[in-house]
């Protein structure tokens with residue numbers, strides 16, 4: 001459509017919206033943008049879709065870079081939740097932070113209490129600022145070195161050692177716990193105690209954990225959300 005190109009899911013101009021046809025039955029719900037809008041990809045990817053297909057559609061310099069996409073994909077993986085419906089066609093979806101989340105693919109409601117970890121990091125070891133990066137916990141979810149240190153990123157430059165998990169989360173006897181595997185400097189800041197490798201810490205609402213005292217080491221704020 002050249003200079004008339006228009007994003008198929010443009011929020012205010014629906015003139016290029018795809019209308020589901022009768023012979024689309026085999027391709028539903030995938031071709032129905034009302035059932036599965038691009039926003040279900042989560043906040044980080046939605047922002048880049050907007051940049052690419054709206055702001056940057058007729059202005060290529062405004063489009064996201066490959067690095068932007070890579071970072072958004074990595075952060076989005078951390079927002080994934082398993083669907084509670086064992087018959088779900090997808091099995092996983094991006095948690096949307098809403099009060100009553102449902103799986104966009106099968107409509108199964110999300111009905112558990114689960115911890116969300118918000119990452120903070122410091123340039124000087126004193127003042128911690130939010131990283132706009134959160135990890136949604138689920139049973140057997142892992143914590144990796146790139147969560148622990150903001151200087152690391154899971155790309156082709158990551159060392160073999162940094163691909164190994166630092167610990168993992170389990171739901172055990174009605175509580176969520178983090179099992180520390182490799183973090184030598186893990187501190188429970190709230191209760192002022194160290195958690196050595198091989199030990200665990202229960203995740204409670206408001207808990208603050210310093211994952212590493214090293215430069216670029218991250219601080220985590222735990223929230224327990226219920227739905």
Ligand SMILES: [Zn+2]
Pocket residue numbers: 083084085088089090091103104105106107108
């Ligand atoms: Zn589902």
